[in-house]
Amino acid sequence: MRESGGTATGTEARLSRDEIRRYGRHLILPEVGLEGQAKLKASSVLLVGAGGLGSPLALYLSAAGVGRIGIVDFDVVDESNLQRQILHSTPYIGRPKLVSAKDRIHAINPHVDVELFSMRLDSENALEVLRDYDVVADGTDNFPTRYLVNDACVMLKKPNVYGSIFRFEGQVSVFAAPGGPCYRCLYADPPPPGLVPSCAEGGVLGVLPGIVGTIQATETLKLLLGIGEPLVGRLLLVDALTMKTRELRLRRNPACKVCGDHPEITRLIDYEAFCGIAPPAEAGEDPDAVTVTDVKSRLDRGEEIFLLDVREPQEYEIANLGGHLIPLNDLPRRVHELDSSRDIVVYCHSGVRSGQAVQFLKTLGFRKVKNLSGGIDAWAEEIDPEMARY
């Protein structure tokens, strides 16, 4: 698994007296001991993402004494991250997550060598970035990056400790370990955009990425130490609401396009295209979109516009534009509440769900229906700064 581990780095991985004091509770574990702790010191982990899953990964792996931790992220800390991304804290709002991560890791353990990659991982840079690490821990929230990390790990033969979350439910597994399956063996294709809600739309219990990311950290340490039974060929499901866990068997698919017996994908591909994601269109280019400033001035002129809100009731309670509330999922059976002869503007939080509602209504013959570009969030930003944002 590791090219740089073992005896070659044995001398440089000797522990100082400070380190022996620090890692005492590890050293008295027979499964770790001095030898295991030296292995951790000589090892390296790449974290893809410093968000909800990346937070407990970074905290526990640095506390455990992993010698070198790389982090890929290009985001800045936002106030709405702090409900779950415990790597970051209030004084860092507006600053790069990488800066916050590095400061926090060094505050926990100055012995850790932190390497920062301020970039979006893509087909051009992924192999180069991942190559230098023993294990990759995937904390991404989107399908293009997840398939990219999977394929790159298969090609580089790096174990990929995978975690994913939605609302109260998480999945964890270890992919691309020798003989084990990869993410494509589990899901050959991604869902088309819009069919599966994201956390931004669906919400997530703040502690859930803590649970899932901590399990990922545990699996990472087991792989580095070579102990226990890693989650290879097993998919762990965690439901925080019922507090039940289940385990499903995963098999390497001999027909898998990337890790199968006759792989078709031997070089990294265009993952945005693979996931059916087109570059974001400007409001002016989308014939079905209207801007918040346009709607505001039309309302100010006294124009009759029917506002349709397709969010969930709990979102409506936080802030609304006085629109008629029909959650997107209820729209098919409640469409009779709408008058297709009226000018309708549909809005949601950021414009994704309302875009789907517009497309759906158009298939039913609605002609005068538009999507509020950027949703109520754009309204709060550009029109009404007093409005609560979430």
Place this chain on the structure above:
Amino acid sequence: MATRVLIPTPLRAYTGKQEALLLEGKTVGEILASLTATYAPLKRHLYDDAGALRNFVNVYVNDEDIRYLQKEQTRVTDADTVSIIPSIAGGRS
């Protein structure tokens, strides 16, 4: 005879928020047909336009993927649990 079917969080919006259902059927295919007959909007989440199970939704009988059993012809009893496991995305932001 009814088999327990576990509905994952992202699809509970289509089953009246129920997380488990008891459905009749001798095979996985019959169980899923019964499910989508009761909850029609669920159908496009499970099947593509050609009527094949979608590649980002897996179906398990107990802990085994039906792709490695007899697919939708896999026989089930009331002692079995059928799970629908779609891909989920969340974590970083």
